[in-house]
Amino acid sequence: MKEIGANGQVDYVEFNVTDIERSKQFYGDVFGWVFTDYGPTYSEFFDGRITGGFSSTEPVTPGGGPLVIFYASHLHETQKKLEAAGAEIVKPIFAFPGGQRFHFKDPDGYILGVWTEDD
Template sequence: MKEIGANGQVDYVEFNVSDIPRAKKFYGEVFDWLFTDYGPTYTEFSDGRINGGFTTTEAITTAGGPLVIFYAKNLVETQKKLQAAGAEIVKPIFAFPGGERLHFKDPEGYILGVWTET
């Protein structure tokens, strides 16, 4: 059973998608996420730290929300995996205080980030 987090802590992230198998393939290949299917319109994912879901029951809204940023030990290798899986790099690797980051567009059109420490 998943331990419940502290009050105010991010606990779940949900993506509206048009194609759950495609989303599972993309995020499974790039980030090694694990999945639990709950019928044809919902799949839960786990990255080992946080859970979330893919659903086809709502409209896809790729702009206007917060930027979700993933962590990677090797940003260059992760960029290669992203590109091999069909992501578009929309902001190449750049430095910021404490690390480096890139932004990419996933197959649904969501703009997301990946960072690593330096």
């Protein structure tokens, strides 16, 4: 069971999606998320640390909102998995102080990032 985080920590991320099953397949295949369905219009995900949800009751807002960034211990391997799952890489791997990251577009058009620390 998920623990409640400390005040001010990111605790839940929710995506409006057009196809919940497609989103579950995409994120499950690439990141290994597990899901709990709550009816036909909502599925909760758990990534091992943070919980969130996929909802089909509101319009998709691709590219909007804050940039959600995932951590990956193997950046290039994760990029290959994303591309194999149909993601579009919209910003190739680049260095920043403390690591490297890239940005991708998921099946609903959300722009997300993946990072790893410097080797």
